Amino acid sequence: MIEVRDLYKSFGAQPVLEDVSFLIENSESVAIIGRSGGGKSVLLKHIIGLLQPDAGAVLINGENIVAMNERQLLRVRRKFGMVFQGAALFDSMTVAENVAFGLRRHEHLTEAEIAKRVAATLDMVDLPGTEKKNPAELSGGMRKRVGLARAIIYEPQILLYDEPTTGLDPIVSDSIDKLIIRVRDQLKVTSIVVTHDMRSARRVGNHVIMLHAGRVYANCTPEALFASQDPVVRQFVDGVADP
Amino acid sequence: MNFLAGTWIGEWLTGLGRITLLSREAITSALTFKFSRRDLLYQIYFIGIKSQSVVLVTGAFTGMVLAVQTYIQFHRVKMDTATFAVVSVSMCSELGPVLTALMVSGRVGAAIAAELGTMRVTEQIDALRTLATHPIDYLVVPRLIASNIALPLLTIESMAIGIAAAYVVGVGLYGIDPAYGWWNMLKYSHDSDVMIGMVKSVVYGGIIALIGCYKGLSCSVGAQGVGRATTEAVVYSSITILIVNFFLTMVLEQLCIILGI
Numbered sequence: 001m002i003e004v005r006d007l008y009k010s011f012g013a014q015p016v017l018e019d020v021s022f023l024i025e026n027s028e029s030v031a032i033i034g035r036s037g038g039g040k041s042v043l044l045k046h047i048i049g050l051l052q053p054d055a056g057a058v059l060i061n062g063e064n065i066v067a068m069n070e071r072q073l074l075r076v077r078r079k080f081g082m083v084f085q086g087a088a089l090f091d092s093m094t095v096a097e098n099v100a101f102g103l104r105r106h107e108h109l110t111e112a113e114i115a116k117r118v119a120a121t122l123d124m125v126d127l128p129g130t131e132k133k134n135p136a137e138l139s140g141g142m143r144k145r146v147g148l149a150r151a152i153i154y155e156p157q158i159l160l161y162d163e164p165t166t167g168l169d170p171i172v173s174d175s176i177d178k179l180i181i182r183v184r185d186q187l188k189v190t191s192i193v194v195t196h197d198m199r200s201a202r203r204v205g206n207h208v209i210m211l212h213a214g215r216v217y218a219n220c221t222p223e224a225l226f227a228s229q230d231p232v233v234r235q236f237v238d239g240v241a242d243p
Numbered sequence: 244m245n246f247l248a249g250t251w252i253g254e255w256l257t258g259l260g261r262i263t264l265l266s267r268e269a270i271t272s273a274l275t276f277k278f279s280r281r282d283l284l285y286q287i288y289f290i291g292i293k294s295q296s297v298v299l300v301t302g303a304f305t306g307m308v309l310a311v312q313t314y315i316q317f318h319r320v321k322m323d324t325a326t327f328a329v330v331s332v333s334m335c336s337e338l339g340p341v342l343t344a345l346m347v348s349g350r351v352g353a354a355i356a357a358e359l360g361t362m363r364v365t366e367q368i369d370a371l372r373t374l375a376t377h378p379i380d381y382l383v384v385p386r387l388i389a390s391n392i393a394l395p396l397l398t399i400e401s402m403a404i405g406i407a408a409a410y411v412v413g414v415g416l417y418g419i420d421p422a423y424g425w426w427n428m429l430k431y432s433h434d435s436d437v438m439i440g441m442v443k444s445v446v447y448g449g450i451i452a453l454i455g456c457y458k459g460l461s462c463s464v465g466a467q468g469v470g471r472a473t474t475e476a477v478v479y480s481s482i483t484i485l486i487v488n489f490f491l492t493m494v495l496e497q498l499c500i501i502l503g504i
Contacts, residue, residue: 067486
């Protein structure tokens with residue numbers, strides 16, 4: 001279970017998150033939506049402890065990670081997998097080395113066992129036979145799939161996706177959405193997807209949290225959000241620019 | 244003006260504090276063997292093997308020019324055969340370690356800062372952290388240990404090639420008597436000269452790796468940030484090496500006198 005409690009964060013004089021609180025149950029799939037620069041990615045980075053808040057708490061299965069130092073956080077982060085907006089693949093390594101990174105660091109497996117797990121995971125993200133490629137040889141969609149393979153290979157309990165469909169064409173975006181749903185259903189993980197793609201949010205989330213002006217503006221099901229008549233929600237859902 | 248000075252001093256002290264904390268964390272991690280042996284071997288190859296050509300050329304020409312200058316001065320007072328002694332002592336205790344460190348800081352310090360800086364701006368450092376890997380264990384410690392191992396070995400090479408090159412120039416070009424020249428060199432060179440050079444090279448190895456890593460890990464976003472981090476890594480490590488060299492020389496020479504080495 002993930003609980004975010006009264007979270008505040010500002011960069012210099014610019015407040016980004018103000019009194020953000022919500023609860024995510026195990027195996028739930030949540031889409032965090034909001035305008036660009038609205039603090040979605042900042043919030044995601046607080047959930048995995050990559051950023052420290054000015055005030056507030058983030059509880060992972062009851063443990064407050066805000067009070068932990070970097071070494072203590074390493075233990076908690078083994079429950080997580082994260083897919084970055086730009087994939088953040090290690091560009092000095094091949095696809096197989098990227099995907100196997102977590103296994104090599106934390107599990108004592110033979111090279112044959114690692115190769116088998118890597119092949120199975122790449123198969124799961126529809127990239128079989130790409131082990132020897134370099135990240136520079138991959139398209140944007142393929143890079144995100146490799147990023148996802150790297151995140152799920154050691155079977156985390158919680159998966160975080162930072163704008164997984166940004167910069168991809170609609171067909172590739174659709175395939176990534178389907179992949180997120182497939183991974184969620186197969187691995188029974190808690191998924192948190194940061195996106196401003198409303199179609200994607202509706203498909204992958206069974207719960208939607210909308211951030212607006214640094215606060216949680218809506219916390220409901222996708223159906224309730226799309227049916228809402230609130231002007232701020234409607235403007236975002238319909239994609240209408242400020243007059 | 245006072246504000247500017249205050250800001251500059253404040254930034255300098257903050258940087259010094261951060262690099263001290265980085266050093267402490269890296270040394271603690273190194274002592275608990277949290278680093279990968281494979282990464283360490285690769286870094287020894289990158290820092291040690293790949294720096295050979297730069298270090299050998301620098302060492303050889305430094306030894307040669309030192310032989311020429313020393314011979315010209317000593318020839319006037321008929322002390323030609325003392326030339327190699329001066330070259331040997333200079334190469335072992337000063338020029339070998341300092342010039343090797345400066346050359347390696349230009350090649351390796353810049354490469355470390357650029358690599359880690361690029362990893363930072365492309366979120367690869369954050370990716371490491373999400374994969375439950377401490378950046379200091381994975382990135383800093385192998386570079387620090389490799390640098391501490393490679394620098395003394397490169398320095399020994401630099402000393403040897405410098406003395407050999409000086410011998411070739413002195414004997415071949417200026418006709419110094421090889422037997423007397425060699426005998427004088429052995430007479431006036433001491434174990435302590437080599438030991439001082441070795442101690443210095445270990446310290447300089449640490450300086451190069453830590454400043455390179457610190458600048459890379461703390462670089463600001465964008466291509467400009469990476470460029471600045473790279474430049475600063477070379478400039479700061481070179482200046483630090485030269486300043487530390489003065490104090491190390493004083494302390495180590497004094498220590499040798501006290502210990503009677």
